[in-house]
Amino acid sequence: MTTTDATGVAAAATHEAVRSPLREFWRKFRRNRTAMAAGFCLLALVLAAAAAPWIAPFDPAAFDYDRILEGPSAGHWAGTDAYGRDILSRILWGARISLSVGLLSVLLGGGAGVALGLIAGFRGGWIDSLIMRVCDVLLAFPGILLAIGIVAVLGPGVENVIYGVAIFSVPVFARLVRGSTLSLKRAVYVDAARAIGVRDRLLMVRHILPGTLPSVIVYVSMRIGTSILTAASLSFIGLGAQPPSPEWGAMLADGRSYIGVASHVTFYPGLAIFLTVLAFNLLGDGLRDALDPKLR
Amino acid sequence: MRGAAAAAKAVDAAPALLSVEGLSVAFDGEHGPVRVVDDVSFTVAPGETVAIVGESGSGKSVTSLSLMRLVDYAGGRIVGGRIRFKGRDGRERDLATPPAESLTDMRGNDIAMVFQEPMTSLNPVFTIGDQIAEAVMLHQGLDRKAARDEALRMLEKVRIPEPARLLDRHPHQLSGGMRQRVMIAMALSCRPSLLIADEPTTALDVTIQAQILRLIRLLQDEMGMGVIFITHDMGVVAEVADRVVVMWRGRKVEEGTVERIFQAPQHPYTKALLSAVPKLGALRGQDLPVRFPLLVVDDAKAEAAPPAPPPVQDTVRAADAPLLEVRDLTTRFDVRKGIFGSLKARVHAVEKVSFAVRPGETLALVGESGCGKSTTGRTIMGLQSATSGTIRFDGVDTATLDSNGQAKLKEKIQYIFQDPFASLNPRMTVGFSVAEPMLVHDYVPTSKPGLSRRRAVEERVAELLTQVGLKPEHARRYPHEFSGGQRQRICIARALACDPKLIIADEAVAALDVSIQAQIVNLLMELQAKRGLSYLFISHDMAVVERVSHRVAVMYLGQIVELGPRRAVFENPQHPYTRRLMAAVPIADPSRRTRDLRLLTGEIPSPIRSIGDEPAVQPLVPVGEDHFVARHAVGGDF
Amino acid sequence: GPAFAAKDLVVGLPDNITTLDPADINDTLSQSASRTMLQGLFGFDKDMKLVPLLAESFTVNDTATEYTYRLRKNVTFHDGTPFNAQAVKTNFDRLANPANRLKRQSLLAMLAETVVVDDYTITLKLAQPFGALNNNLAHPGAMIHSPKALETYGKEIGRHPVGTGPYKFVSWEADTLKVEKNDKYWKPGLPKIDHVTLKSVPENGSRIAMLQTNEAQFIYPLPSEMVKMVEANNQLELIDAPSIVARYVALNTMKKPFNDPRVRQALNYAIDKNAYAKVVYRGYAGPLDSAIPSKLGFHVTQPNQYTYDLAKAKALLAEAGYPNGFEAEMFGRNSTNFIRGMQFVQQQLSQIGVKLTVTPLESGVETARIWSVEKPEDATVQMNYSGWSASTGDADWGLRPLLWGKGFPPKFYNVAYYKNDTVDTAIEAGIATADDAKRAEAYRVAQEQIWKDAPWIFLGVENLLAGKSKKLTGFYYVADGGLQMEEADLQ
C-alpha cells in the first residue's frame, strides 16, 4: 500500500485518529490567547451577573439621599448615582438584563435574518425580491415607531424588548448573508454537492451557511453592543426594563446629564458596556479564526 | 537535437542555476511539525529540464512551492536545507532563509510557476487579459496597451481559440484545459530564468500538450531558461526531461539522466512506476478492456503482482436497454460584454450530441481541450441547463423529474469533477465529504451488518479511503491539507460511496502517478465487473482510455465526430482529428523524442459564434460495425 | 471705534421653533421667539405682572361681558402699516373665528363681537362673562400681526411674522431664527441689540459648551445638575428663580384605593418634599404649598402642610384599611426628568408599603392612555406624574383645567377625576367676574378645599434655571418659561 505521510510522521499518525473537529476547534481556539481572555472575561461576567444577589455590595435599588452623586470611594467603588444608589451594585444586577437582552435579541434576530438571507440569496427570483423588499422597508422603518407599535401591541416588558431589538437585526443579517450566498452558491463544491443529490435545503444549511458564518459571527459580536444600547432607548419609551431596575444602557442615558459634573455616573456603565462589547468582539474574532479550517 | 549526453555535459559545464541542498519542509500538525519534504537535494542548470516524478503526495508540489517560498503562505515552513539560486544579476543567494515577503522581486522575475490546479489558481474576479497583462507589465515593463497585445500573443501561442475575445472573459467561463493554458501563458510571459511547471498539461489533450511542450522548449532554447517539470506522464518525461528526480514519501529516492532512469531504474519505486506506465497500443488486437498488471511497492520493496493474468473486462450487457441515453444535446453559453452588455455571441459548447451508455459499459469521451466534454457531463448532471435535447436515464427523461426525483437520480449517477480541489467543500472534513452521499441518500452500507448506521458509514468511509490509497485517519483532515492527486482520489472515493450505476469521471485520474493510477483504474474496472457499473470516462490520456473503455466517442468543437468500439477507433481512426490525436500521444521512451517539431500557428477553430451563425452538424454515418463518423470539415479535411 | 461694533446676541434654545404665528402656537419656546417681533394689547413684565403694551387703558362693565380698550398711538408695524383699532379687529376676528382653526382660538372663544369705536378705541363684546380677559389678551396667542402681512402671506404667516415688536424678522432656517433691531420701535432707546439669533441646541451639554465658548450669551433651560458648570466659570451667571410649573402626582379619585381621602393624604405625608427638591432638582425647586404655585395670581399658602411624617402616613393608611400598603401603577412622561421624579416617588412610597410600578409613556401613548379616554370609568390611569404651567399666569388656568368637576378628560385635564361641588362653584365664580376681590375669595375657597381633599400628591415647584454671560443685561427669563429680550444689552 502506498502511504502519503512523510518520514517522521509515524508517531503523529497514531494520534491522527483522535483529531475530532471539536477538539481541533478547541485546540486552535485555545492558542488564541486574546480570545481566551475575552472568553474568560465574559464567563466571569455571566457568573457575576448570576451571583449578583450575593456579591453586589448594596441593594441596587437602595436610595441614600445623603450620598448623592458621590465619586468612587472605599464604600462605593464606582460611586453613587443621583439617588445615592451604588453604581457597582447596579452594574452587577444590570448585567443580567443587559446581557440577556443583548445576547438573546441578537441570536433571535440573527437567526431569522440568516435564514431569510440564505433563502433569498439561494433561491433568487421573486422570493429574493420579496424578502429583500421587506428588508428594505424594515431597514427604513424608524426604530422608535416600531417600538411604540410593539408596546402598543405587546405591552412593556423585558421580553418584548428582546423581540423589538431582534426585529431591528433581521434585515441587516438577511442582507449580509444574502450577499455572501450570492457568491458562494456559484462555488464548484456547491455544484458538487448538488451532483451528489443534496437537496436545496440541506445545500443551503450545510454548504452555503458555513461560508457565510465568518461575517455572521463578526456581526453578531458587534451587534450585541448595539443591542444593549438600543434596549436602553426602548426602555425610554416605556418598552424596556422599568425603573428602577438597573439596565446598563438606561444607566448610561440617565447619567448623560451628569457628564462634566459627575462623570462617573456614565463612566462605569459605559465601561461595563465597552468591556463587554470588546470581549464579545475579541471572542468573535477568535471563534471566527478557530472555525476557519485554513488557519492553524 | 540535444542528446542526453549533451545535456549531461551542459550540466557539468554550466554552473547550477538552482541548487537545492537538503531541503526539508514541515507543516504544523496537531502534535508538532510534520515533515512532508525531507532532505531533498537536486540542481538545475540553465537551459536544463529536470523532471520530478513520484508518487502522488510525495512532496513534489510542496518542494516546488518552497523554491519560491510560497509554502510559507500555505502554513508550511522550511525547516532545513538551502535553496541557492543564481539570479539575473549573477548574484547567488539562499532563498531558504530570508522572510518570505522579501522575495517578491524574485518571484515571477527569476522564477515563475505553473500551478498544479489551474481551476483555483486564477483570480475569479479579474479577466484573463488583466491577469496575463499584469504579469507582462510587471516583468517586461510594457504599458497597459502593449501588455495586452503581448497577452494576446501569448494566448495565441498556447493555442487558445479566439484569444482576443478570451481576454475579456473570466476564469469561470473557461474549460479546465483553457485555464491551464492561461496559467502557462502567464508564467511564460514573465520570461523567468527558472520555470517550475507543476503538472502543466494534465488537462490538455495530447495535440495541445505537444504544442505546449514545444513552446516551453523554444523559450528555453531562446533564453536558457531552466525548467523543473513535475509530471506523472512518463511519456512527457521521456519527451522533455534531461534529468529525472524521483520522489517517494517526501524523499528523493533516485536521480539520473532520463535515459538512465528509463533504462536502468534502481529504486523499487522507480521500477514499479515504470512498469506501470500505460503504453498506447498495449491492447492492440484486443476487443475488450484489460486491467493493468500491478506491481505493489511496500516499504521500499517491489513485489510482483499476483501472477494471474489480468482479467478481461467483458461486462457490457448489450442486450439491455441503454442506461444513459443522450439525444441531440445542445448547450450554449451567452457571451456578453460588461455587466449591462448585450448579447454578442454564443459559445456552442455542446452541439447536437447523441450517444448512449449501456449497462456495464465504459464509454470514453475524448477530444480537444475546450471542446465541450465537461459541459456535456455537467449538463447530464443537471448542473447546467441544456439548450435543447433529451437525456434519459434508465429510460426516464430527466427533464420530466421534479426536484425530488432529480435528487434521487443522483444516487445512481455520480460525477467526478475535473477540478477536485474546488469540488470539495473547504469547510468540511474530507471524511464528511466522502460520507455525504451516503447520508443524503440514507444509504446503508450493506457490507457492514450489525453496526449502528453512524459506525457503518464511518467504516465505509475508511474502507473507501483505503481503496483509493489513502488512510482512514485522513478522513479528519480538510481538503487544503492534501496534495492534488490525493484530492482527486478523495473525489473518486466520494463517487463510489453509495454504489452508483453510472459514474461520469471527468479527468478523474489525471493527477495520479501511474502506479496509483493503475490501481485506481483497476479498482474502477473491478467494480464494473462486480456490480456492472457504467462509466462515462472523460480523459485526455489515450493510453488509459485504451485500457478502460469499451467504446470511444471523439468530440471536436462541441460535436461528436467519431464514435465506435475502442478497438475500431484506436486501430482504424476515421476522422482526421482522431488520427491527429493518436499520432500526438507521447511515447515513454526517451530515445524516440520528437521535440523539434515546429510550433503550430494560424487560425484555431473556435466554438464561439455570432448570433444566428449556427454551426453545421453532420450526421454520424456508419463506417463499420457500431462505428460512426461525422463526415464534415471540422477538425481537418477528409 | 468699538462703539459701532454690532451687538449680536445668540440664545441657545432646547428645541426647535414650530411656527411664528403665535395664534397657532402652544409651546413656550415659539412664543418667546414670536415675542421678539410681535406684541399684544397686554403683556407680562419680568415678574409676570400684567402690563399694558399696545393698549393704554381699558374699561369693563360689571358683568365682565364688555371690554373697551384705548390703543397706543404712533405705532407702526415693521412693514410700515400703522397700528390701529382696525388692525386689532382683524387679528381678534381671525383668532376668534373657529373656521380659521387656530390653536389659540380658545383665548377668544367667548368673543361675540369686536367693535371699532374709532381709530384707537376698540370694544370687545363677550358672549358670556369672562373676568380674566386681559390675562388672555396678554397671552402671546393674542399678539397682533400686521393686517397687511396677514393678507399677503395667508397660511404662511407663521414663516413671515410682521409685528410691532422690538425686532424684525430676518430669516428662519431649520433650527436657527435670526431677527434684527427694529429702528422704529415705539419704546424710545430700545432695543439695544442689533441682531439676535435663536438657535436650537437640544443637547444640554452642548448648550452649556456654547455658553462656555461664548458662542451663545444665554442658554436655557439649564438642567439642575449642570448648574455647577456655570458657577465654576466666572464669565457666566446663573439665573435661578421660581417658576409657575407645579409638579404633582394626580391620583385617580374614582379608583380604589385613591377614592379614600385618607389614602391620598397618607401618600402626601409619605413624601419628603425637601428630598424631592434635592434629588430631582438638585435643590433648585421650591415647595408646592397649595394647588397652584405661589407665582400664580390668587395663590394662598395653605396653613396645614403635609410635612414628611411616615408614622402619620402609615396610620392614615391603616385607618383606611391598608395597613400593609397596596400596589399601584404610576404613569408619567418618558423624559429623563420625569423618570427621575417617578423613581423618587416610587422609592418614597415603598417606605409605607405602597409598591409602585413605574410606566413611562411616550407622548402619543400618553394621549391615547390618558387624555383621550372618553368615560371616567374607562380610565386606566391610577396615578399620573405630571407638571402644569398655567400659561395665562392666572389662578383660573391653574385650577380649571385640572381640578374642575366638569373638566374630566377628554374635555380638560382633570385626570384625578376630582369632583367637589365647593371647588366647582368657586372655580366658576372666579371666572365669572373681573372683580379681583371676588376672584381672590373664590380661589381661596377652592384652594383650601383642594388641599384638604388632596387629589394630588403635591410635590414641588421647580425653579427656572438658565445660564447667561455676565455681559448680557436686561434679558429676562420669566416665571412662565418665556424669554423677554426687549431691554437686552451686551456690555
Next chain:
Amino acid sequence: MLKYLVGRIAGILPVLLVISVFVFGFVHLLPGDPARLVAGPDATQRDVELVRQDLGLDQPLWVQYGRFLGNAVQGEFGRSMKSKRPVSQEIGERFMPTLYLTVVAMVWATLAGLLIGVASATRRGRWQDHVGMVVAVSGIAFPSFWLGLLMIDLFSVKLGWLPTSGYGTWQHYVMPSLTLGLGVAAVMARFTRSAFIEIAREDYVRTARAKGVPARLVVWKHTLRNALIPIITMVGLQFGFLLGGSIVVETVFSWPGLGRLLVDSVNYRDYTVIQAEILLFSLEFIIINLLVDVLYALANPEIRYS
C-alpha cells in the same frame, strides 16, 4: 442584467405603493392622537376638535389615504400637521445637511475601516491586529453622545478650535462626521479583517504572489477585490442608516438633519411627515440596495441575477 435592472427600477413604484399602504396603516394604528398632541399640552377639547378638523383627521381613513396618495403623487406630501409647512419643504431643508454629513462620514470611515481591517488581517494574531480591533470595537462600544460631548469639551471649550455645534462651514463637519463615522469605521474594519483572512489563503492569491505582484498590490488588488462582497453589503447598509439621520449626533451637534425631524414628528404623531420620511427612507434603501446588487455583480463576475 440590463433586463433585471430595468425590472428592478420599474418595480420601485409599485413597491413604494405597497409600502405607502403599510406605512399609512401602521402609523394610523399607533396609539396617539395627533390632534391632541398638535393642539398642545393645555388645549381644550374644543381646540383639539378644531385641530382635528383642520388636519382632516375626522374623515374616514380611506379618504385620508386618498389625500395622502394624491399629495404623494405630486411629490408634495401635504403639510406638516405640526408646523403646517409643506412636508416637502420641511424634509428638503434637512435632507441636504444629512446627505453632506453622511457622505463625509462614510468616506473617511470606510477608508479608515479598510485600512485598519487590512492591517489587522495581514498581521493576524500579532499586536497590530489586537490594537486595530480594540480601536475598531471602541467605535461601536463608545456611546456616541459621550464621545460627542467629550470632543466638544476638548476641541471647542478647552482648545477653542472648532465651533461647538451648528451647520455651515467645514469646521462644523469635523466633530459630527467623526462621531458619526466612528461606528461605521468599526464595522468596516471588522468586516474587512474577516473577509480578508478568508481570501488571503486562496490559491489565486498565491498565483498573484508567484507572478511577483508587489505585496501591496496582492493585498489591495487581488485579495481585497475578492473580499468585497460583505464589505459592500455593510457600506450600503451603513450609508442607508446614516441617510436616515442620526438622532444622537444631530442632537449633540445641533445638526439640522432628518433624524431629529423624525423624532419630533413621531412625538407629535405628525402623520404626514412620518409617512413622507418613511417613504423617503424606503426609497433610499431601495436605491442603495439596488446599487449594492449592481456592485456585487461588478465585484464578482460570477454573480448573476435572474
